[in-house]
Amino acid sequence: MGKMRTQSAPWRAAAVLASVLLVGGVAACGNSDTGGGGTKDDGKITMGFSQVGAESGWRTANTTSIKEAAAAEGIELKFDDAQQKQENQIKAIRNYIQQKVDVIAFSPVVESGWDTVLKEAKDADIPVILTDRSVDSADKSLYKTFLGSDFVKEGRLAGEWLVEQKKGASGTVNIVELQGNTGAAPANDRKKGFGEAIAANPNLKIIASQPGDFTRAGGKQVMEQFLKANKQIDVLFAHNDDMGLGALEAITAAGKVPGKDITIITVDAVKDGMQALADGKFNFIAECSPLLGPQLMDLAKKVHAGQEVPPRIETEETTFTTEQAKEALPNRKY
Numbered sequence: 001m002g003k004m005r006t007q008s009a010p011w012r013a014a015a016v017l018a019s020v021l022l023v024g025g026v027a028a029c030g031n032s033d034t035g036g037g038g039t040k041d042d043g044k045i046t047m048g049f050s051q052v053g054a055e056s057g058w059r060t061a062n063t064t065s066i067k068e069a070a071a072a073e074g075i076e077l078k079f080d081d082a083q084q085k086q087e088n089q090i091k092a093i094r095n096y097i098q099q100k101v102d103v104i105a106f107s108p109v110v111e112s113g114w115d116t117v118l119k120e121a122k123d124a125d126i127p128v129i130l131t132d133r134s135v136d137s138a139d140k141s142l143y144k145t146f147l148g149s150d151f152v153k154e155g156r157l158a159g160e161w162l163v164e165q166k167k168g169a170s171g172t173v174n175i176v177e178l179q180g181n182t183g184a185a186p187a188n189d190r191k192k193g194f195g196e197a198i199a200a201n202p203n204l205k206i207i208a209s210q211p212g213d214f215t216r217a218g219g220k221q222v223m224e225q226f227l228k229a230n231k232q233i234d235v236l237f238a239h240n241d242d243m244g245l246g247a248l249e250a251i252t253a254a255g256k257v258p259g260k261d262i263t264i265i266t267v268d269a270v271k272d273g274m275q276a277l278a279d280g281k282f283n284f285i286a287e288c289s290p291l292l293g294p295q296l297m298d299l300a301k302k303v304h305a306g307q308e309v310p311p312r313i314e315t316e317e318t319t320f321t322t323e324q325a326k327e328a329l330p331n332r333k334y
Helices: 002-024 057-073 086-099 115-123 151-165 185-198 216-229 241-253 271-278 293-304 322-331
Strands: 046-051 076-081 103-106 128-131 145-148 173-179 204-211 235-238 263-268 284-287 312-314
Touching: 046 057, 046 086, 057 076, 057 241, 057 271, 057 293, 076 086, 086 103, 086 115, 103 293, 115 128, 128 293, 145 293, 151 185, 151 235, 151 263, 151 284, 173 185, 173 216, 173 241, 185 204, 204 216, 216 241, 235 241, 241 263, 241 271, 263 271, 271 284, 271 322
Parallel strands: 046 076, 046 103, 103 128, 128 145, 145 312, 173 204, 173 235, 235 263, 263 284
Antiparallel strands: none
């Protein structure tokens, strides 16, 4: 008899489970779950993440940090590369809503045009976390929090350093500016902060400012145009290292010495940028850390559990001169 009970036990367990599923109307597949936020029975959090793209060394490091942190924390990550197109991000977010993920996180390509899709996520009871870049929505209830840098501060730090360096300089200091993507938060804010910092010094004059799309190719192309159109360029302010690195090629090809003939200020402090700074080709970098993964996963756990989180969480960052870059490079993680 004991042997027969052992053989029949699995059948009885399966029958009980089947009846529970039928009575409760619970589907086995996550995309059929009607529960708010798609909470799984196994307790594992699923995050849908839409990344801007892979336009720079910073972005690659950011993606790596997020993927590694998700794996370390046991969070199932559904990752999408938007290739710098807002329509791709909106499509990805809608897919995540349909899949009933637990948390949605994304780094917005541009600041505007998110209210509709964010309201869809809110109506589906899926919390949203903004990373690295924010949105300009007036309805702050559409997302739980923003995790990232103070881009205005980064631009201001760059401008303040330049003001200090050019203190007492006679004559006009001609500045050219390589902006990031048109409409992107870091491009808007870094431009604003830099402009505010130099505003009280009329001899510091921005003579040209154009988008280089945060890429090396874009930085090189626009810098070539700047050099052709302007006889005297004293300073380059690039909104990220990659555009600055592209500009180096154009400056060198024009027969000028980067870091000497043209003072170069950038933002990010990725390894290649730091190497250029250590080599004296760049002159100053305001840091923008891409290593947001661990903080993002911690926030995902908190918002999934219904805990209150601050509406804005800023990363701790610093600035680098040539000597500081030499000291920091051996231990640089990105």
